[in-house]
Amino acid sequence: MPHDPCPMTLDIALTLAILLAVILLFVTERLRPDLVGLFVLVILVIAGLVTPTESIAGFSNPAVVTIWAVFILSAGLARTGVAAKLGEQVIRLARARPNQSRGSDEARLLTVLMTSTALLSGFMNNIGVAAMFLPVTIDIARRTGRAASRLLLPMAYASLLGGMLMLIGTASNLVISDFLRDVGLPPLGLFDFTPIGLAILVVSILYMNLIGRRLLPDRQTPRPLAAANSGMADRDLRTLYGLEERLAMLILPEDSPLAGRTLTDSRVGRALGLNILSIERKNGLRLAPDPTLILEGGDRLLALGRLDQFEQISNRPLFHLENDRPALQHLLAADAELAEFEIAPGSAFAGKTLVEVGVRQRFGASVLAMRRGDRVRRTNLQQLVLEPGDRVLIEGLPVHLRAFADQPGFRTLSLEEAEAYNLEKYLLVVSVPEGSALGGRTIQEARLGAAYGISVLNVIRQGRDWFLPDASLTLQAGDQLLLSGHTTDIEVLRGLQTIKLQPNVHIDLTELEDGPFAIIEVMLSPYTTLAGKTLRQLRFREKFGVSVLAIWRGDRAYRTGLADIPLQYGDAFLCYGSRERFEILARERDFFVLKLDVQEKPRLEKAPFAALIMLGVVAVVLLGWLPISVAAIAGAALMVLTRCLSMDEAYRAISWQAVFLIASMLPLGLAMQQTGAAALLANSVVNLVGPYGPVAILAGIMILTLAVNQFIPSAVNAVVMSPIALATAANLGVSPYPFMMGIAYAIASSFMTPVSHPANVLVMSPGGYRFSDYVKNGFAISLIVLLVGIPLLPIFFPF
The missing domain is CATH 3.30.70.1450 (Regulator of K+ conductance, C-terminal domain)
Known part of the structure; x- marks a missing residue:
């Protein structure tokens, strides 16, 4: 029977408007997800939809506490080599048997790989499992003579399927369980997910063996990066790249x-x-x-x-150097001024280069010199990292210089005062001759600053001056340029x-991998904070001592202008350097090195402690001695106490972005419950499919959850859908457990797009996958979740 619609109130309208805005922000990616969550928290309080106490309660929520503790437990298993040992067993089992066809061998290989990945993912964070099995899977591909694209996507899917096996398998499982606790119902048990999760896993593995593997690409040709680590011939590697x-x-x-x-x-x-x-x-x-x-x-x-x-x-020649050295007064336009300021310890400029600060692009000023202690720097300033105590000399119009007025020690300078910087020695006048490569190029395209450390301060053309010219100004033959540089910079150009x-030299690349040197693939990790930055801004070569030869993105390699390409999630780099440098890089949380022998050596002597701690956490929860949040904290503390992890490693293991996102979004779920927004949406679902019974409503909610999951983070989807599932059950007068379990399985089904889960992004570059590869197999496995879950849920969790 149709249910009477809930009346629309102002609070419901505000809540739904906030929900819609959140979804749009996640889809458009205009803001970081965790920043969106913090804004939502504040707006809910300002709108009076939750109290200040309720708004911050998420940070002490048992689900949130359990999530960060499980990150530490997972890191303990990985750092001590427990997980790696399991990976070695996979390799042993995956070896081809004599007299076995390639097809049946691949089916057995997929079964072993997916089963091992899924079972481990039930206990560990699934992103961590996918990251750990990535080099293992590439090594299996090398040893069995297969393209990595035949194995990586099934491995990633298995890590997601493993999240359906246990309560701690995913963060969304814990969030859903906590919603039940909040309404006075018993939370979900540790193994409540296991029976149906195992059934879904078994059917999914059967599908991959019978049908799915035939849809997997065999892309060795466009996948050079995986080849770098899978024993591919060097000739092929050169050809591919x-x-x-x-x-x-x-x-x-x-x-x-x-x-x-x-x-x-x-x-x-x-x-x-x-x-x-x-x-x-x-x-x-x-x-x-x-x-x-x-x-x-x-x-x-x-x-x-x-x-x-x-x-x-x-x-x-690019230009001719004029013999006449300009006087300092030629530096300034009639209405321009000089000023200096100091970099304070808490300044937003400290720790950044002038390129990152964007003095000219953002503020319309130009940096002429910088004083650090007793030393004055006048050239090659672009990539110099600013430090507290540095004094910076700038030139610009008064309206532009006011942007720096709040900096310590800000003051305008006369030309006489500026003579202390000895600028005249570093001013050059050059002319652009006919036929110069600079003719017809903009200042930005000329790359004088990036390439030679030379700044263009003035362009003189037919008696007209362009002081501090815009980077888009096109240079012409006959132009005179006033440069900030040194004659040695000109000597470098002449050199x-x-x-x-x-x-077109022909070099065997194996000659470059002599002794301690190697060509190795490095990826941005799922936890990276470097997306949007360039290798130049990161000072990658200077910091890590390895060269980036190419960047692989999507299904193609980029080999030109690498230093200035903004990085994206899923990017992979082909790098060259010493193994010692790669070992240092492997310890960085922002990167993932796809070579087992240069990764940080595990603490194997601590492996028994880590395994016992994990088993102990599971045991005390099963026996009901401790709630899962407390047991997980105890396990995390024991990982540090037994030195499976250091405290710093434990902190680094936590994905703080995920923790803040979930904690700050939980008040939105509370607002949906308290305002009646969840009941309104639940009524809409019931009125649409209610006449067909509770099973049809369950199917409708799972399909809706699955659709929403392609666009917003899974933990946020759990916050949004849990109140709707609870309200739907209340409307029908039935148990909420089948609905809550249904949305849990649907939320874990992030298979259909590369961006729907970090594990999918992680394998995209090493596997050379395209968007269509995810859709073909991802849709089928999502359908399996529905076809297996919908009939089994009422059996294990009756209405």
Whole structure:
């Protein structure tokens, strides 16, 4: 029977408006999800939909506490090698048997891999399991002679299916259980998910063996990154990446102006956009040369990259240096001023480069010099990291300089006061000749700052001045440029122009992997905070000592302009450097190194402690001695006490973004319950499919949950759908458990898009997957969840 609709009230309208805004923000990705959650928390209080106490109660919620504790427990199992040991067993079981066909061997391999991944994911965080099994799966592909694309997606799906096996399998399971506790009902048990979850897992594995594996791509050709770690022939690797066409030998003349300069100071890499892989000289070969290596005349530099920049400067001069040195007063326009300010310890500028601060782009000013202690820096300022105590000299219009007025020690300077910076020595006037590569290019395209450390302060054209010209200004032959630089910068440019080029060299890449050096794939981890930043902003080469040869995104490789490409989730890098450097990189939470032998060595002697602690947590919860939140905290503390993890490692293991997101979104679920918004939405569902009975309503709610799950984080979906499921059960006068379990299984079904779950993003680049690959198999497994779950739920959880 149709139910009477709940009356629309102002509070319900406000709650639904906030809910709609949240969904739109998640879909458009205009703001970080955790930041959206914090804004929602504040808005709910301001609107009077929850009390201040209720708004922050989520941070002490048992589900939230359990979530961060499980992150630590998972890290303990991974750090001590317990999980890796299981992975080794997978490799052992996955080895082909004699006289077994390739098809049946692959079916057995998928069964073992998916079962092992899913069972481990029942106890551990599923993102962590997917990350841990990623190099294991690539190694299995190498040993069995398969493309990694045949195995990685089933492994990722298995990590998600494992979340359906236990209460602690996913954060959304814990959130749903806590909603039951909040309304006075017994929370879900640790193994309440297991019977139906196992049935879904078994049917899904059967599907992958019989049908799904036939839909998996066999993409060795577009997947060079996986090849780098799967034993693929080096010739194939070069072909896949197009490295052969991008390799060239740069030969320095014996009297090169670059001789005696370091590799960094020569600007070969930055100015020409090339990666220097090795340097061959009379006394031997230097692989992965350090940026501080001194160049010598006659050096042969093996370079990787496009030669556009080299060709632009090699045959024609960029500009002519004028003999007349400009006076300081020529630096300023009639209405421009000079000012200086100090970088305070708490300044937003501290720890950033001038490029990151965007002094010219954001504020319309130009940095002329910087004083650090007794030393004044006037050139190559763009990538200099600002430190507290630095004094910065800037030029600009008064309206632009006011943006810096709140900085400590801000004051305007006269030309006489600015003479202390000795700027005249570093002012150059150059002219753009006919045929120059600068003609017809904008200042930004000319890359004088990024390539040579030279700033354009003024452009003089036919008697007209452009002071602090916009980066979009197009240069023309005959222009005079007032530059902030040094004659040594011009000497570097001339040195680059004397380099001889030997294009299309044929080098066996195995020669570059001699001894401690290796070409290894590195990925952004699912927990990275670096999305949106560039390698240049991260100072990646300087910080980690490895070179990025290419970036793999989607189904193609990028090999040019890598330093300035904003990074995205799922990006993978082909890197070259020493194994020692890769071992350091492997300890960074933002990156994931896809090579087992350079990852941090596990504390194997602590493995028995970690395993016993995890078993103990499960046992005390099963016996009812402790609630799961307290048991998980105890287990996390014991992981640190027994030195399975250090305290710092425990803190790093927690995904604080997920914790803050869930804690700050829980008040929205409470507002939906208290205002009647959940009841209103539940009535709509009941009125739509109610005449067909509770099973049809269960199916409708699961399908709705599954659809919403493709667009918003799963934990947020649990917050939104739990009140609706509870209200639906109350309307029907039946048990809420089948509905709550139904939305739990539906929320765990994040199979259909690469962005619906971090585990899916994680395998996209190593597997070379496309969006359609996820849709084909993801839709089928989501359908399995519905077809298996809907009939079994009323049996195990009667209405």
